[in-house]
Amino acid sequence: MEIGIQGVEGSFHNEAASAYFEGKEIKIQPFHDFRSLAQAINAKQLDYGVMAIENTIAGSILPNYALINEYDLKITGEIYTRIEMTLIAHKGKTAADLDQVFSHPMALLQCADFLADYPQIKLTEYDDTADSVRMIRDKQLLNAGAIASKRAAELFNMEILNTNIETNKKNYTRFLIMKSRMNGQDHKPQKASLRVITKHDPGSLADVLQIFKLHGINLTKIQSMPILGKPYQYAFNIDVVWEDYDNYKDALHALNSKVELVKVHGEYIKGNIPTV
Numbered sequence: 001m002e003i004g005i006q007g008v009e010g011s012f013h014n015e016a017a018s019a020y021f022e023g024k025e026i027k028i029q030p031f032h033d034f035r036s037l038a039q040a041i042n043a044k045q046l047d048y049g050v051m052a053i054e055n056t057i058a059g060s061i062l063p064n065y066a067l068i069n070e071y072d073l074k075i076t077g078e079i080y081t082r083i084e085m086t087l088i089a090h091k092g093k094t095a096a097d098l099d100q101v102f103s104h105p106m107a108l109l110q111c112a113d114f115l116a117d118y119p120q121i122k123l124t125e126y127d128d129t130a131d132s133v134r135m136i137r138d139k140q141l142l143n144a145g146a147i148a149s150k151r152a153a154e155l156f157n158m159e160i161l162n163t164n165i166e167t168n169k170k171n172y173t174r175f176l177i178m179k180s181r182m183n184g185q186d187h188k189p190q191k192a193s194l195r196v197i198t199k200h201d202p203g204s205l206a207d208v209l210q211i212f213k214l215h216g217i218n219l220t221k222i223q224s225m226p227i228l229g230k231p232y233q234y235a236f237n238i239d240v241v242w243e244d245y246d247n248y249k250d251a252l253h254a255l256n257s258k259v260e261l262v263k264v265h266g267e268y269i270k271g272n273i274p275t276v
């Protein structure tokens with residue numbers, strides 16, 4: 001199976017894809033950015049794409065919500081992984097020697113507290129964590145560092161200066177597994193991702209929440225996103241879980257008559273949040 005990720009070997013997307021498809025034969029297809037990955041999924045060039053959507057320290061990756069909507073991507077699964085950040089540089093260096101650190105913007109955000117202790121370090125966003133290690137090695141940037149996984153340090157034969165530099169150890173990223181079409185379902189899903197646009201009337205969001213409440217549906221996430229061309233109007237990306245699939249179907253039916261739009265981006269098996 002061809003699996004598209006943003007990033008190269010050694011990136012956290014690579015770890016997430018390998019963990020989700022464990023036991024299956026997969027070929028990883030790297031992409032420089034999330035948009036080109038979304039385009040390839042939409043163009044059916046991949047069996048699946050894996051895309052980070054939120055992190056417990058840095059929060060939601062808002063552009064990815066926009067891409068899911070723009071390319072009408074379908075979510076077929078999810079995986080949560082523990083993210084451990086490592087400061088990596090050339091041999092013999094310490095953090096105090098560095099004047100620049102490269103990484104993916106989400107990784108830099110996750111290490112903000114550690115980096116605040118080194119105000120001399122200029123933070124520079126790069127395509128992905130692992131590729132930033134490769135780049136400082138290939139360009140021989142001797143006073144530069146990169147933030148990535150331990151695996152990336154090993155892969156590119158660079159030195160690990162500090163481990164677990166994320167601001168909080170409960171650092172998890174949720175990745176979505178995506179296709180251009182829904183899979184034929186061979187099991188009962190436990191979770192759904194919806195896009196809802198309410199009427200612009202008082203209490204219309206409360207009505208939506210009331211429907212979920214009445215049907216015993218639990219919300220795990222609600223994310224408002226601007227609607228293009230309608231300044232200060234918002235769509236809600238809502239993730240829900242249930243005990244009984246029929247309750248969810250009934251809630252969806254009730255929702256349809258109450259809102260301007262309800263779109264199902266995916267119904268899938270919910271991922272386990274790691275405990276380490």
Ligand SMILES: O=C(O)C(=O)C[C@]1(C(=O)O)C=C[C@@H](O)C=C1
Pocket residue numbers: 006007010011012013014052055061083104106107127128129130173
């Ligand atoms: O740069 C990487 O290694 C990635 O896989 C990207 C990414 C992200 O998009 O959030 C994945 C997980 C971590 O949260 C940090 C970075």
